[in-house]
Amino acid sequence: MGGGGSGDGEYATGVSDLTRSPWLRAALLIGAVGLAVYGLVSQWTQVHAALARLDGWDVAGATVCAIAGLGCMMLAWRALLADLGSPLPLPAAIRVMFVGQLGKYVPGAVWAVAAQVELARDYAVPRRRSATASLVSMAVTLVVGLVAAGLTLPLVSAHAVRHYWWVLAVIPLAAACLYPPVIKFGLDRVLRVLGRAPLEGSVSRGGMARALGWTTLGWLCYGAHAWFLISVFAKEGGEGRWAGGNTFALSLGAYALAWAVGFLIVFFPGGIGPREVALIAVLAPVMPSGSALVVALASRVVMTVGDLAWAGAGLAIGRSSSGRRRASRPAEPAGRQPSPAPGPRA
Numbered sequence: 001m002g003g004g005g006s007g008d009g010e011y012a013t014g015v016s017d018l019t020r021s022p023w024l025r026a027a028l029l030i031g032a033v034g035l036a037v038y039g040l041v042s043q044w045t046q047v048h049a050a051l052a053r054l055d056g057w058d059v060a061g062a063t064v065c066a067i068a069g070l071g072c073m074m075l076a077w078r079a080l081l082a083d084l085g086s087p088l089p090l091p092a093a094i095r096v097m098f099v100g101q102l103g104k105y106v107p108g109a110v111w112a113v114a115a116q117v118e119l120a121r122d123y124a125v126p127r128r129r130s131a132t133a134s135l136v137s138m139a140v141t142l143v144v145g146l147v148a149a150g151l152t153l154p155l156v157s158a159h160a161v162r163h164y165w166w167v168l169a170v171i172p173l174a175a176a177c178l179y180p181p182v183i184k185f186g187l188d189r190v191l192r193v194l195g196r197a198p199l200e201g202s203v204s205r206g207g208m209a210r211a212l213g214w215t216t217l218g219w220l221c222y223g224a225h226a227w228f229l230i231s232v233f234a235k236e237g238g239e240g241r242w243a244g245g246n247t248f249a250l251s252l253g254a255y256a257l258a259w260a261v262g263f264l265i266v267f268f269p270g271g272i273g274p275r276e277v278a279l280i281a282v283l284a285p286v287m288p289s290g291s292a293l294v295v296a297l298a299s300r301v302v303m304t305v306g307d308l309a310w311a312g313a314g315l316a317i318g319r320s321s322s323g324r325r326r327a328s329r330p331a332e333p334a335g336r337q338p339s340p341a342p343g344p345r346a
Helices: 006-012 022-041 044-052 056-083 090-105 111-121 127-155 158-163 165-169 171-176 180-193 205-236 245-264 274-286 289-328
Strands: none
Touching: 056 090, 056 127, 056 205, 056 289, 090 111, 090 289, 111 127, 127 165, 127 171, 127 180, 127 205, 127 245, 165 171, 180 205, 205 245, 205 289, 245 274, 274 289
16 A cells, blocks of 8 residues: 555644643543543442452452453454554554553544554554544444444344344445455545545555454453453343353443444444443343443443553563663763754754
């Protein structure tokens, strides 16, 4: 794929230009982390009550699965970026993806992508290319999530079939949207409406296949995280039909549909609010509403912990990389004054 052309400059305007300031980068990062933590603290009474009803091993298992799922989504994005012509080392991909991902906790739909685009510039990735990878990655995650919900929710109960038949009906259309030329056509139309240049190019079929593989594995991990939380209350409710595979189908389908709702309602940072409401609505017919509320709140805590854990790893990678760059810089000869010429941007 081609590198950054003249259209690449269009992504340097607005928010992208502002985020080049190291001070503003730091302020946005602190604000994003603060909002994420506030989302936990503001609901701490309910959160504490929710976690008290869960076994420590269940919470730990859900956390591990959430972290693994986030890692798989990062690898899907990295595969798309490599297919477009900018392969990143794994440490760099972690830093760009997860430190930038904290932008989703800031109100507004553009901060996460803008932060990832600017962080990728530190590794010589053209803005349009990183923006293309991020947008395609989000589209793939959404479509695979809808397919997962459409395939699993009808297995749960007749109630789910009656209320969520439309999810099953959109599966053929959603699957067609994963064809690289089709997904590029759709995103280009959206960008045209927003007054932006079209995407840099379409990913190859091989690149899309690799992204789909990692995304599917990520959704299975997300379903497992929900299963650790839901299975506790399924057993408490004495509903034998929710044992085994049916419980996992319920967990994957319910969380996938709730995540899609939170993702599409862009006015709420990180999907906070809509995702929990949707998850409670899907679970309420098959378990007590109180248990559904506990699952929704515990899931939010676990996923936020996963975001913060990966972001912390990304920040640590950034500090260690800076230290290596400083250590590898050759020393100035004795008696020689350093050049006043500005060096490369950190």
